[in-house]
Amino acid sequence: MKRHLLGAAAMAMLLSACATGYHSASNPVLGLTGGYWDQPGPGRLIKVGFAGNGFITPDKVATYLLYRCAEVTQREGGSHFVFYTSLPDAISDRRSTERIVNSLGGKPATYAYILVLADAETDALSATEIVTRLGPLVKPAPKQGGAS
Template identity: 40%
Template sequence: MARSRLFAALAGLVLLGACATVTPYQAATDQKFGYTNQQVEDDRWQVSFAGNSLTDRQTVETYLLYRAAELTRQQGYDHFRVVQRDTEANRRVVPVGFGPDPYFSHFACDYRFYGRYGRLSRFHHPAFYGYRSRHGFYDPFWGHPYDYREIIRYEASSEILMGKGPKPDDPAYFDAQDVLNNLGERIQRPEVS
């Protein structure tokens, strides 16, 4: 019994550690993090890259540009033009710091006194075991969140138009091989086990 609990705890830590990394350059997985592309016409594609909350905006946009260049070369073209480009920031605020109240850290939550549904037992003093206020029930064993944190997840998308031959002298055009050469060192690929 103790071994199975230890194994479950270690497995949970491994999964938590795996989730706490920047999104690598890869095709989108079930979690929807990574790149996706869709062909619109013969030489026109819609490309996007979505990162997790640990992936910053610059990395997401770099991976998008790299994917556009890589796709251009895979389709047999030499350069591409960015027709449309957009980066969305999905923001949400989450509470952090839930846990035992530091003033009551040596007390175990005893349901004989505290009640089965988290209500105060009528036999104990409300100031010590909890009280009902106009803001709700105060639980001395599991306090309120200490702080809030904003989580931002970026997703960049672009529509590209591919072409053959030398790149036109226009900043909207990119030479695919030059992009691959210049950005290749900044690309973090997934670890192979």
């Protein structure tokens, strides 16, 4: 019993000592430190978000959000997306590229609404371009080396 408690405490300390990585917030272990999420609606909009722990910078949270928006666009079969910082902006079709990161209990978090498009449109962002440009920052290649 003592071993299990020590193991759980060590895991909690390990998770809390590291900046949030790029992963789903629904992950039962990693999700404790934050992560990305998305949900439908209203209408054709998709709400996408990312929350971090106290060891991640707001800039990195904003980068992860934009990357996740591009991934969701590709998952939904689109090539471009329109980015809205709020639901009222989406209703008024006030498109943006600015990612506003707030703090929730001292931890950076943000969300946006996106409209997935099949083709390029004025002020639409290319999902492929974003995944290509931000991919190395968000999902760095594993380090080579070690024993064979």
